[in-house]
Amino acid sequence: MNKNNFCIIMAGGIGARFWPLSRQHHPKQFIDILGNGETLIQATFNRFTRICPPENIYIVTNEIYKS
Template sequence: MNKNNYAIIMAGGIGSRFWPISRSSHPKQFIDILGTGKTLIQNTYERFLKVCPKENIYVVTNENYTKLVKQQLPDMADGQILTEPVMRNTAPCVAYGCFKIESLNPEAVIVVAPSDQQILDEDAFVSAIE
């Protein structure tokens, strides 16, 4: 596994399109919507474990969701959870995560993904990332 591979998981959205299942206090990325026993963010995290070391996976989220991230991804260190004080959409989220990672490893290769996608062919996903 390449130690320069990093992942940023975007997990700050409120999941309003999945209302009433998803609420701003507990949005869709933290819900087991598919009934698999794992939430969408847990599936995303596990998918990235196949392409980069666990210490190279970062989550960018709203500070209101920090506790949910820690509960659902207990292997993540506090420094891997990047919190935004205010939701500012995709571009600032990506910029924040990339700035943080680049400051740690200028040779980093970074993949950015939303926390709430379903990917059925994980082998193809891993192959595409590699």
């Protein structure tokens, strides 16, 4: 694995696209839409760990989802 690889995951949104499952307080990136036990953001992160070290993966989202 190349330690110089970096990934930025864009995880914005306001919960409108997958309504009614997705809401502003719980948008699609935090939902297990595929039913595999992982949220969309977890699945994306895990896919990128094959090509980037985890410490080089950054998630960009709205401040209200920081926690």
